[in-house]
Amino acid sequence: MEASEILKQFSDVWELRHEYAKDWKRRTGGKVLGYFCTYEPEEVLYSTNVLPVRILGGHEAPTLATPHMFDMWCPFSRDCLNQGLQGKYDYLDGIMATNCCLHPRQAFGAWTIHVPTPWNYWFVMPNAVRSPRAKKFLRGELEEFKKAIEAWTGGKIADKDLDRGIDIMNTNRRLMKQVYELRKADNPPLTGAEAMTMVWASQLMDKREQNDLLKQLVATLPQRKLERNTGVRLMIVGSENDDRPFMEMVESIGGTFVIDDHCTGSRYFWDEVVPDKDRLQAIANRYCDRVPCPNKDWGMEDISRKRFTHILQLAKDYRVQGVILIQQKFCDPHELDIPSLRRLLESNGIPCYFLEFEVTVPIGQFRIRVEAFLEQIQAEELFV
Amino acid sequence: MAKYKTKGLDCWNRAKELRARYYEDYKEAPNRGALRWEGGAWSFDAIPQALEGEVHGLTEEPYGASIGADPALQVRYQEAAEGKWGCARDLCAYLRNYWGSIVLNEFAFGGEWPKADFIFQNHICCTHAKWLQVADEIEGGNIPYFCFDVGAGAYDKIGERQINYVVEQLYDGIDFLEKVTKRKIVDEKLIQNVKNTYDSACYWAKACELNQAIPAPLDEKTMFSLYVLGTLEKSHKDIAHFYKDELYPEVKDRVANKIAAVADEQCRVLGDSQPPWGFLRVFRYLEKYGIVSVASLYTFSLIGWWKIDKAGKLVPYPTLEEQGITIKDRDHALRLLAEGELKGKLMWAPFYGAKYKNDIVTKIAKQWKCDASIIHLNRGCEGTAQHQMEMKIAVQNLGLPVMTFEGNMADEREFDEGRTKRFIDLFVTETLGLKKVAD
């Protein structure tokens, strides 16, 4: 299949996520489980017949959510709840949340009360991910989670099942990373919007199915030539981001996103599970060692941020000329990191521009800001 | 003619004195060769306070609140944090006060910003670990930093595994403390500190429990100034003594003699979250209608420890004496400390879902005989403002009228006093149908 066709399929899954999930249930007779944050251990779910789907933005004013979350809570989380209240997720067999930031926790809290969902689960993902103690604790937590899933699905999860689950996840991660690798080229064979759509699709579709498509994509992408100028090589960093109109706007006015750091982007798949006899421990290690969400990005004994080093490395590897820092309104984890990150990037000669996102972004107002930022990066053009 | 007799608390000045001394000690510490540490109201102060020699802590939230009580100062500090450091305006208001204080190199209690020797923090909401991570950064990044995680699960899920997780981190904390201070942790001190922590946390709960009486011996406005000691240094012998041997007996005595916090009590209110500190006069305004704020999850369990008994009632967490426990050694002490905090601090339950908050606040509304609820939708603190709209619905389902008003515990730019009073007039005269009793 043509690369463009495959990317189109990912885009379709993203746009028709509900139809896809309902159809998946019909086809497989499996259960669909909704989740809010990327710290839920999908390996365990892929060891059995459960499809994990991430609740992503619906991008309309979350008016139904207002009686449950007043407007100091992040618009994205309110948007998630809003879709639940609209009944868009009526096909879910279960919903789960974890020790993420406080915003999705509000959405989950209201969801369990007001959106009829047969099963719900709270997964205690430790915050002190850099502490060896966390890995041990998380292993125990996974043990309990495995039991709960077994009880829910009525089937035992053996080591070979866990191996399969781990393999499905790792393969998916490896393939998406290979696609990202191609973006290092002078003229990337896919746009940032397309690349991120691939990741969104991976959070929405059966990874076994996506892996088959990804294998073909990795084979065909290198031959793909885009009829566009790459222009300024941009990196986009920040809160949850599934705002395709924004990405496309930026890539229509002289920029190309060549890399990102989002939980809806590279941060989701960057790290693999390193196999171990003790499968659950191996999974636990992966979630503690992965590139962290800012919320968990603090050391027990030092104030450095693991994520910053990673971002700086990405910027170098992908020859980034400028960084767009985006933040969901009221997103504390990123608000807490952005002033420091901005200083770090600028002191490394990488210009940044900051934008605050909501469920719908005023494209017009953002366009002029981004255009001016792109001009700033290429300003020499105007002067010599 | 007033309905009940009333008088101020005898131990009031003692509370003020203890608070003043705390900040004074912190400021003066270096002159006395004492160590200084920064942490949070929820840090396990029993541990750093068990180091050899004299040690004084500064807890971030009460400090931020003190600044919040002075709108002019608060705006100056926050604009420094927002302008000079560049942080978002909607971050925790205490945190912005705290950062601003460092940016301006100004201590709200006089003098320059008193730099700490080390940081001993713990993390449960989005903010705590990052708060001092950045504070340290603003100060130049050379303050030894330790932070441990207490997000091990809701009180009803706490078992050995959860306690071990925290205790193991506490051992790491002890290694850290001994490494960076070159001082030893003294087990006798540690054991005593844990005892004191239990007394502070349990006797505060017992005092709150007494507020079920009609008339209420305490009103929230007063309670704010009382629980604060527990957010400063609940492991301190004087503070434990205050709760156990001064406050608790006095409140008991007030109940026995029907001494009311508000002479014309005619409506008992359930509150939530921190108030807008610069505007406590709103509570006085309510008193004109005989409205008394008698209870809130926040005031009860920010430092207080509670449990839900067999009958499903909310009761104070048992003290060590009541459990018949004598602490044997360091390990025993650390386990008991972790257990008390993880099982007893119900304030932490809402982090794991709205159903917990709804369950606890409805119990409070019933047991403390509340007639209505006034909820401060606090834009300044997400941790305490969790599930507030769900709470509104849950309390309304009990048949209680609920009023909400938006504000911010420590950012007066987000509080509209005129409008809030307009709301109160409507709620009080129309919804509650109350008349003014005093002026």
Added chain:
Amino acid sequence: MISAGIDVGGKNVHIVITKNGTILARVGGPTGINKAEAAEQLYAEALKQAGLKREDVTQVVATGSSGPRVTFANGVIPDAAADARGVIKLIPSARTIIDVGAEEGRAIKISPEGKVLDFAINERCAAGTGTFVDTMSRALEVPVEEMAKLSLKSTRSIPMNAQCAVFGESEVVSLIHQKTPKPDIARAVHDAIAGRISSVARIVGLEKDVVMIGGVAKNLGFVESLKRDLGMEVKVPDDPDFVGALGAATAAAAGVLEEKVEAKVVEKEKIEEGKA
């Protein structure tokens, strides 16, 4: 008994004089800068219309955000309370009231007796107020009344992203540039505000019947948008902008006063503090 209700809002004064519940006079006009003066003049006009002398009126009750400034009133009641009393008198089946005025949009839940059970208002931002409509009509260069008619012609819904009244202007302007038909733009504006208002209304819960009052209720285009957003019927009484005044007059007749006089004292204090 003859009683008068004076509703002094952000932009307009509305006055109703009733005799045993039946309306003798109804006068409205802009507040201008000096609201007290405006109220004074319009009251004189209302008396004239009713053919009454001041002393014929037993009770005068003021309401609205500037109610306390009406010096000749015997008392003041909170605006939401006036809304409730007025609405229940006109539409006894009303349980939810949506009142959108120039500078505030609010929702009120009432009991069958017209008692305020719960209420919510849009906070701190003008999106979701009558002023938003005015600003947009300026950008669209059509009068508000015209805008209402236009939007009813539209069959398309275009989302507006602007959070702010002023940015709404520029969004409207760019829609004009994209040659979007004016009816569709007008509808987009109404839909945007309706969205804000409906989320406020949902906070108090949407119990039937839902009644909309206030100046903006005269804008049928907006009412349509609101109905669409709420997915339920929305009743609008005649002269929806006079309901608050009527409610005040009703309260006056009911003689629920001595307590309100205190309320007035309270309001006065408030103004003092506001100054300080």
Added chain:
Amino acid sequence: MVEVKKVEYWRWPETSWVNPDIDWKKGKLVTAGVDVGSVSSQAVVMVDGQLYAYSNTRTGSDSPDSAWKCVNMALEKSDMKVDNIDYCIGTGYGRVNVPMAQQTITEIACHARGANFMYGPEIRTVLDMGGQDCKAIRCDERGKVMKFMMNDKCAAGTGRGMEVFADLIRVPVWEIGPRSFQIKQEPPMISSTCVVFAKTEVVGLLQEGMPENDIMAAYCAAMAHRITELLNRLGMEEKFAITGGIAKNEGVVKRLEKELGVKSIDKVWHDPKMQEKGLPFDTQIAGGIGAALFAFAMLERGKAQSARKA
């Protein structure tokens, strides 16, 4: 519904000017910059990089018309025709709808460049207060943008806000500055951030009998404060220049300088010759000047071809 006010006090007079000392026919390159803002539009015409003519007009609801209007007005006192322009760059919020432009550049770049031309190469920080947004720009000695920040999704403290205020208080916009100093002592600033709620607050103050001049002072102070916050975030570096309409409002500028503790550079031409000749110094045309200069540079460096029709 009766409308109280007939006059629209926010409307400021439109202007145009032609340089009598330049014979454009003798010039090599005629370039233009057309800045279509949300509230005002300016056209600047340059001959070989020298200021030849400009206009400052109000923007209508249709950008192309507004562009034509201001270009025609700029040339009304000259025999130059639009077709005589070699290269035109559109800028400002309506830049994509400037029919006579061959290219667009954002007003951020143009204002920095224009400020550099008008105020001189020592300028490091430029504040441009537009109708709906407020831009703080850091630039180098060539007027090249190094960093910039803009106000967010709320119009608090923008030019439009000031117009709404002028309308409300019924004082012509250009009188607000001077009158805001005719006060006994500086009042506390208006606290509402929202343009609309600020209105409510102002009405309240008027009713409490606060003198109009004091209210103007309070409003100007609030605006100055918001701009200070923005400049603090950007990190302010001297010398500091203000462009755009607000530069004309002393009431805001003086208070802004006081709060910043930094004086903005005087509003005079950096080029002594231009100053001697007494060329009018209109801070609102900075964007147009920048655009016209970029157009000139493009042609000179052969980065663009002349599109001259006549």
